[in-house]
Amino acid sequence: MSEDKVRLGVIGLGGRGRYFARAYDQHPESELVAVADPDPKALDRVRPAYGDRIDYYDDLDEFFSRDDMASVVIASPDFAHRDNAVQAFKYGKNVLLEKPIAQSIEDSDDIMRAWNEAKTVMTVGLELRYSAIFVAMRELVDQGLIGDIKMGLAIDNVSVGGNYFYHDMQRRREYTVSLLMQKGVHTIDLLNWYMGGTPTKVYATGSLAYYGGNEANDKRCRDCDQAGTCPFFIKPDKFVMDYGESIEKQDLCVFAEEVDVNDNSQLVISYANGTSAVYTECHFTPEYTRDFEFVGDKGKMNAQYNNECNFVIRNKYRGTDHIDEWHPKSSGGGHGGGDPLIQQAFLDWVRNPEKMDIEHNIAARDATCVGAAGELSIESGQAIDIPPCPEISF
Numbered sequence: 001m002s003e004d005k006v007r008l009g010v011i012g013l014g015g016r017g018r019y020f021a022r023a024y025d026q027h028p029e030s031e032l033v034a035v036a037d038p039d040p041k042a043l044d045r046v047r048p049a050y051g052d053r054i055d056y057y058d059d060l061d062e063f064f065s066r067d068d069m070a071s072v073v074i075a076s077p078d079f080a081h082r083d084n085a086v087q088a089f090k091y092g093k094n095v096l097l098e099k100p101i102a103q104s105i106e107d108s109d110d111i112m113r114a115w116n117e118a119k120t121v122m123t124v125g126l127e128l129r130y131s132a133i134f135v136a137m138r139e140l141v142d143q144g145l146i147g148d149i150k151m152g153l154a155i156d157n158v159s160v161g162g163n164y165f166y167h168d169m170q171r172r173r174e175y176t177v178s179l180l181m182q183k184g185v186h187t188i189d190l191l192n193w194y195m196g197g198t199p200t201k202v203y204a205t206g207s208l209a210y211y212g213g214n215e216a217n218d219k220r221c222r223d224c225d226q227a228g229t230c231p232f233f234i235k236p237d238k239f240v241m242d243y244g245e246s247i248e249k250q251d252l253c254v255f256a257e258e259v260d261v262n263d264n265s266q267l268v269i270s271y272a273n274g275t276s277a278v279y280t281e282c283h284f285t286p287e288y289t290r291d292f293e294f295v296g297d298k299g300k301m302n303a304q305y306n307n308e309c310n311f312v313i314r315n316k317y318r319g320t321d322h323i324d325e326w327h328p329k330s331s332g333g334g335h336g337g338g339d340p341l342i343q344q345a346f347l348d349w350v351r352n353p354e355k356m357d358i359e360h361n362i363a364a365r366d367a368t369c370v371g372a373a374g375e376l377s378i379e380s381g382q383a384i385d386i387p388p389c390p391e392i393s394f
């Protein structure tokens with residue numbers, strides 16, 4: 001193992017990219033050497049923090065072709081992931097790619113093929129798998145306490161959905177494609193993980209039931225006469241994300257006419273191992289939680305995650321009133337402690353590529369495909385098959 005610092009660059013300097021740049025700049029085992037963004041204003045925003053210690057690129061090809069920077073974090077918008085990731089792998093980079101992998105099954109598979117050709121490290125930003133509650137659930141499932149899981153249910157209650165996704169271009173389907181990928185992919189990945197199978201088919205329903213409406217497309221919170229009472233009023237200059245980053249955000253009205261991204265969806269997922277699961281996502285709930293239920297042939301597990309880290313796992317068993325309960329503790333940091341741990345995992349894998357979790361990368365592709373297939377199913381009214389992942393051989 002090399003003791004050298006991992007030299008890396010970050011592409012895409014929105015809230016998430018700035019967060020990664022700062023985290024790796026401060027990390028004792030890495031050195032931030034460059035950042036890239038096609039928007040010069042995004043580069044100017046971070047210049048005061050790093051000065052001439054790092055290089056700045058608005059030409060993405062120049063950024064990727066730099067040969068003294070073997071690793072990159074891709075935190076561009078979802079629509080750019082496919083091109084950024086394929087290009088990064090073409091240049092032989094190690095890649096930490098933000099979720100979702102891409103916005104379609106085809107684009108996800110282009111990335112998987114490019115990674116397979118490059119044979120470098122890939123980590124996908126599904127950090128919740130590293131959170132203490134989800135690690136504990138994995139261990140409890142593996143101990144066989146509830147037996148073999150036959151049925152699962154996962155619910156994304158997204159109280160913040162209105163403020164996160166319906167004030168700016170993310171409210172448009174042509175930009176976001178589906179919140180099943182943008183938001184749901186984390187919980188879908190966890191659901192697939194515990195179900196223990198490869199997802200093969202999705203049937204889904206969904207709609208835009210709460211947001212959207214008759215308000216003008218250019219109406220803004222700052223000019224609104226209901227600003228004092230509207231639960232979705234935001235200030236555009238300072239909006240704090242759930243991973244702690246403060247960003248500027250557009251304050252367009254969430255009830256505008258042009259809103260067309262579904263705000264609730266219900267998926268039935270079939271797996272190659274013969275089991276099935278249900279996933280639902282709702283963006284107008286009072287609470288912000290991820291709820292899970294797994295039914296095995298010996299018992300049932302219920303679990304709840306929230307960003308405040310009040311984690312609970314509760315098991316019931318067939319033929320007894322006994323209940324087991326666990327409250328795993330977060331090790332600290334955003335996304336239930338997952339953020340710092342996935343950053344560390346990427347550094348560890350870059351230095352020891354044989355440790356890379358290849359299966360999780362394939363699962364990240366599968367989770368994206370469940371979201372993509374779910375949206376296609378909602379549009380078509382048909383069940384959608386998920387093709388197998390392209391062959392990955394390391």
Ligand SMILES: NC(=O)c1ccc[n+]([C@@H]2O[C@H](COP(=O)([O-])OP(=O)(O)OC[C@H]3O[C@@H](n4cnc5c(N)ncnc54)[C@H](O)[C@@H]3O)[C@@H](O)[C@H]2O)c1
Pocket residue numbers: 011012013014015016017036037038039042060075076077078080084098099100125126127182243335
């Ligand atoms: N893992 C998580 O929990 C988590 C949390 C938040 C965001 N994300 C993901 O991180 C990514 C970035 O999110 P964000 O909220 O910072 O987005 P954002 O839209 O606020 O910022 C994206 C940045 O990328 C730049 N950009 C635009 N086109 C580009 C291109 N073709 N190539 C490179 N950069 C380009 C933009 O100028 C902007 O500065 C998204 O994929 C999002 O889904 C993940």
